[in-house]
Amino acid sequence: MISGRERTLSAIRDALGRGALGPDEKAKLERRLRYPRANVVPARGQCDSREGLVATFIAEAERVNATVERLCSGDDIAPAVADFLRAHNLPQRVRVAGDAVFKDVRWSDAGGLEAEAGPAAADDSASVTGAYAGIAETGTLMLLSGPDSPTLLNFLPPNHIIVLPEGSVVGTYEDAWHRLRAEVGTGIAMPRVITWITGPSRTADIEQTLLLGAHGPRRLHVLLVDGATSAA
Amino acid sequence: MQSTARAFTANARQALDDAKLQVALARFPEGFPVKRRLAVERLPEFEALRDDAKEIKDHVLAHLDYYLERFEAKVAERGGQVHWCSDAEEARTLLVKLCRDAGATTITKAKSMIGEEIGVNDCLEEAGFKPVETDLGEYIIQLRHEPPSHIIAPAVHLSKDQVAEAFRAAHKDLPDDRPLNEPQEMLDEARAVLRRAFLSSSVGITGANMLVAETGSIVLVTNEGNADLTQTIPPVQIVIASIEKIVPTLEDAATVLRVLARSATGQDLSVYTTFTTGPRRSGDLDGPQHFHVILLDNGRTRMLGGEFREMLRCIRCGACINHCPVYGAIGGHAYGWVYSGPMGAVLIPNLIGVDEAKDLPNASTLCGRCEEVCPMRIPLPRLLRKLRDQQFEAGQVPPLFRYGLRWWARLARWPALYRLATGAGVATLGRLGRRKGRFRKMPFAGGWTNARDLPAPQGRTFQQWWSAEKGVRQ
Amino acid sequence: MKVALFVTCLVDLIRPSVGMAAVKLLRDAGCEVVVPAAQTCCGQPAVNSGDRADAVAIAKRVIDAFSSFSHVVVPSGSCAGTIKVHYPELFQDDPVMARRARDLADRTFELTTFLADVLKVGAIAGRFDAEAAYHDSCSGLRELGIREQPRALLAGIAGLELQELKGAATCCGFGGLFCVKYPDISEKMVDAKVDDILASGADAVLGGDLGCLMNIAGRLSRRGVPMNVRHVAEVLADMTADVPPVGGREARGSA
Numbered sequence: 001m002i003s004g005r006e007r008t009l010s011a012i013r014d015a016l017g018r019g020a021l022g023p024d025e026k027a028k029l030e031r032r033l034r035y036p037r038a039n040v041v042p043a044r045g046q047c048d049s050r051e052g053l054v055a056t057f058i059a060e061a062e063r064v065n066a067t068v069e070r071l072c073s074g075d076d077i078a079p080a081v082a083d084f085l086r087a088h089n090l091p092q093r094v095r096v097a098g099d100a101v102f103k104d105v106r107w108s109d110a111g112g113l114e115a116e117a118g119p120a121a122a123d124d125s126a127s128v129t130g131a132y133a134g135i136a137e138t139g140t141l142m143l144l145s146g147p148d149s150p151t152l153l154n155f156l157p158p159n160h161i162i163v164l165p166e167g168s169v170v171g172t173y174e175d176a177w178h179r180l181r182a183e184v185g186t187g188i189a190m191p192r193v194i195t196w197i198t199g200p201s202r203t204a205d206i207e208q209t210l211l212l213g214a215h216g217p218r219r220l221h222v223l224l225v226d227g228a229t230s231a232a
Numbered sequence: 233m234q235s236t237a238r239a240f241t242a243n244a245r246q247a248l249d250d251a252k253l254q255v256a257l258a259r260f261p262e263g264f265p266v267k268r269r270l271a272v273e274r275l276p277e278f279e280a281l282r283d284d285a286k287e288i289k290d291h292v293l294a295h296l297d298y299y300l301e302r303f304e305a306k307v308a309e310r311g312g313q314v315h316w317c318s319d320a321e322e323a324r325t326l327l328v329k330l331c332r333d334a335g336a337t338t339i340t341k342a343k344s345m346i347g348e349e350i351g352v353n354d355c356l357e358e359a360g361f362k363p364v365e366t367d368l369g370e371y372i373i374q375l376r377h378e379p380p381s382h383i384i385a386p387a388v389h390l391s392k393d394q395v396a397e398a399f400r401a402a403h404k405d406l407p408d409d410r411p412l413n414e415p416q417e418m419l420d421e422a423r424a425v426l427r428r429a430f431l432s433s434s435v436g437i438t439g440a441n442m443l444v445a446e447t448g449s450i451v452l453v454t455n456e457g458n459a460d461l462t463q464t465i466p467p468v469q470i471v472i473a474s475i476e477k478i479v480p481t482l483e484d485a486a487t488v489l490r491v492l493a494r495s496a497t498g499q500d501l502s503v504y505t506t507f508t509t510g511p512r513r514s515g516d517l518d519g520p521q522h523f524h525v526i527l528l529d530n531g532r533t534r535m536l537g538g539e540f541r542e543m544l545r546c547i548r549c550g551a552c553i554n555h556c557p558v559y560g561a562i563g564g565h566a567y568g569w570v571y572s573g574p575m576g577a578v579l580i581p582n583l584i585g586v587d588e589a590k591d592l593p594n595a596s597t598l599c600g601r602c603e604e605v606c607p608m609r610i611p612l613p614r615l616l617r618k619l620r621d622q623q624f625e626a627g628q629v630p631p632l633f634r635y636g637l638r639w640w641a642r643l644a645r646w647p648a649l650y651r652l653a654t655g656a657g658v659a660t661l662g663r664l665g666r667r668k669g670r671f672r673k674m675p676f677a678g679g680w681t682n683a684r685d686l687p688a689p690q691g692r693t694f695q696q697w698w699s700a701e702k703g704v705r706q
Numbered sequence: 707m708k709v710a711l712f713v714t715c716l717v718d719l720i721r722p723s724v725g726m727a728a729v730k731l732l733r734d735a736g737c738e739v740v741v742p743a744a745q746t747c748c749g750q751p752a753v754n755s756g757d758r759a760d761a762v763a764i765a766k767r768v769i770d771a772f773s774s775f776s777h778v779v780v781p782s783g784s785c786a787g788t789i790k791v792h793y794p795e796l797f798q799d800d801p802v803m804a805r806r807a808r809d810l811a812d813r814t815f816e817l818t819t820f821l822a823d824v825l826k827v828g829a830i831a832g833r834f835d836a837e838a839a840y841h842d843s844c845s846g847l848r849e850l851g852i853r854e855q856p857r858a859l860l861a862g863i864a865g866l867e868l869q870e871l872k873g874a875a876t877c878c879g880f881g882g883l884f885c886v887k888y889p890d891i892s893e894k895m896v897d898a899k900v901d902d903i904l905a906s907g908a909d910a911v912l913g914g915d916l917g918c919l920m921n922i923a924g925r926l927s928r929r930g931v932p933m934n935v936r937h938v939a940e941v942l943a944d945m946t947a948d949v950p951p952v953g954g955r956e957a958r959g960s961a
Contacts, residue, residue: 145519
């Protein structure tokens with residue numbers, strides 16, 4: 001019996017009026033995959049100065065209803081989280097990812113803030129995670145999955161606080177891919193899940209009325225930490 | 233899904249008489265098209281990105297076999313499994329088998345147009361599973377047992393009262409006297425109900441916005457986050473994707489993403505864009521243990537080899553639908569199948585047969601707005617004309633039009649005869665219509681005069697005037 | 707400059723005054739106007755109905771009839787679009803005819819684009835007291851890029867104020883045979899256009915395609931709304947005092 005695979009592939013080749021590709025042609029395509037090249041890249045995300053990139057990132061993130069707070073140092077993370085929870089009348093309790101960026105954070109110093117590591121539970125009201133990069137072009141946060149950063153932390157709790165070192169802000173999607181290829185790799189080492197988050201969850205499915213917090217978080221708060229370099 | 237495209241004219245009449253639908257449709261012009269325009273105005277490179285996106289997809293289609301094999305190899309490398317299906321029936325059988333193997337009961341789903349094409353929910357229900365759509369709009373129409381009326385906004389045809397009604401009927405365990413007047417209340421209720429479904433789900437079924445050959449990743453785009461919960465919580469994930477969804481690299485995916493959301497909702501990027509590669513790794517705290525991708529042909533290779541290959545560039549953004557005045561008048565259900573608007577008018581006849589959808593290629597003024605906004609530069613009016621060519625050739629044009637056209641065409645080829653025939657008619661009509669300047673009724677012109685007056689001819693033809701004028705001047 | 711006028715069947719039969727206006731405008735701009743007798747319809751109904759055999763036959767006639775003119779002018783965006791865009795597509799399997807079709811396409815111009823872009827005629831003087839909505843018909847707008855040209859020419863018309871419609875780029879629902887094949891849908895579309903016109907406060911509608919104008923005028927008249935619907939050529943040729951609007955009765959007193 002011919003497998004579905006063979007049937008589909010031969011139907012494609014028939015449709016294209018040719019047989020399987022020859023080695024030369026395949027090598028050409030292989031090169032296109034091995035050395036990916038950028039297509040047109042918008043100027044919006046291309047900026048020479050770090051301050052310019054950060055400013056674009058903040059402006060774009062705020063356009064999509066994220067809130068951004070700039071911190072002078074990692075010491076300010078715990079108090080800023082406590083303030084955010086207080087401001088929104090939330091319990092002083094967060095589920096925290098195990099990212100390196102939190103290594104030196106002393107959560108309990110910020111009043112009665114409780115921080116627990118691990119995957120998100122159904123009734124968690126807020127999570128705090130790191131991000132691999134911020135992408136200025138659209139105010140997007142790029143998060144990688146891994147043993148220390150389970151994906152559900154980004155989706156289950158209705159409040160998501162993301163800590164992003166300023167040094168992790170890149171300009172464009174291509175810049176983000178470039179960094180990922182260089183530092184992590186896109187082969188077998190590529191993380192299982194790469195999530196780009198651009199603002200809090202939303203829907204307009206009822207009468208085209210925009211509502212925040214559909215299935216994912218209702219609030220997305222970014223703590224942009226100065227002086228800190230890349231989390232990786 | 234069973235098509236009602238044969239009944240297009242009746243469907244359209246019903247849609248025009250549906251007051252609630254018309255209220256919903258009236259919101260359209262001020263919604264997506266305006267947002268798209270603003271997003272495009274903010275991105276000077278948009279036109280160049282469209283060119284690149286088109287080129288990427290044309291390149292992929294010309295080398296589809298290579299990229300699919302490469303994608304399959306990468307998925308396997310990462311512990312996932314790729315299945316190949318030729319048609320809807322094969323895909324349904326496989327899907328049921330995979331769900332049985334998983335011991336599934338509740339199955340969560342993220343909106344997928346290919347899933348609609350093959351009728352996933354019906355087949356899963358028949359097999360005894362409980363499929364739950366998790367996109368809010370899709371969930372609403374699942375409760376109402378109706379197909380989506382728009383590919384990116386499936387419940388756009390409904391009023392909030394209709395949504396409330398569906399929720400009250402379905403969520404029997406909630407107090408009857410709960411307030412359910414505002415969209416926010418309905419969202420809160422759906423969020424809570426669906427959260428339970430997510431947490432009890434044993435299989436997550438998603439589509440894919442793209443498949444990346446370079447990495448073996450699937451790309452999913454949502455605003456709600458439902459696809460991420462669908463693909464992260466249950467122990468088994470099944471992705472159904474049609475074979476043309478491939479892009480070569482992550483850079484190519486970025487290019488398509490830059491035009492996708494802007495064309496669809498006018499967002500620069502949707503809230504969640506997720507690149508998923510294979511099942512849970514050792515050490516991971518969440519994610520499915522099993523990761524299946526079903527690559528489905530379902531008519532694509534036929535289109536690849538024919539006149540409609542360009543339609544396979546479609547990325548399902550809905551821009552053509554949002555800008556279509558015919559869709560704006562009748563909504564999506566009138567088209568009678570899964571798709572609607574200009575992309576539907578091309579796809580439906582291609583996927584279920586021109587015979588089944590005779591009206592769709594014709595129910596367009598060919599105004600060209602769809603082609604103007606299509607991010608992949610699909611020449612939709614040209615494709616509609618090609619379908620009309622096929623229909624005419626196959627003798628599927630109603631006799632009245634066929635003979636009328638032929639008669640007119642003959643006349644048009646014989647100028648002297650044309651002038652003789654038309655001159656007399658014009659003179660008579662001109663005389664009859666002189667007093668009022670228009671006709672309210674005209675034999676054989678009911679199509680026109682049922683809704684409009686017919687402006688009367690001025691009484692002589694231009695050619696007659698020109699002959700006289702020439703005489704004077706010479 | 708010698709210019710051949712392709713008057714179009716709709717203008718020829720229903721509203722020759724548009725053709726007369728075109729002749730006047732071309733002559734005023736210094737052209738010698740010729741009207742080949744062997745012209746009828748451009749074949750658009752056949753092109754858009756899948757009737758390729760008839761479309762090809764008609765196109766061949768038109769290509770022959772206009773083979774010897776360096777400039778062919780058409781007072782209609784959609785008929786000009788048929789010649790410029792669709793004729794070449796009809797002869798994909800016939801290289802000789804395809805070349806001739808492309809050649810005619812290159813020599814063919816819609817009236818307002820010819821005046822504005824080729825002859826570089828600026829604003830034309832005249833008088834038309836109206837607040838007018840300009841309807842950009844779809845083929846002209848999207849196949850030929852006609853938008854600014856008629857507006858620039860109209861800038862010299864005294865008493866005329868142009869209103870931009872909210873849905874300016876939206877089809878009026880005419881679509882040739884579409885409006886009689888799908889009258890219900892067409893009615894809904896033309897109603898949306900009429901509502902848009904009424905909301906703009908305009909008391910006149912101008913456009914460059916008689917088909918759309920008849921559709922809009924016919925619906926306005928059925929809804930009992932008085933409106934001065936005009937082909938742009940009639941306004942530019944300053945003929946509005948002598949010719950009743952589309953769907954309107956003859957000048958007062960003659961009824």
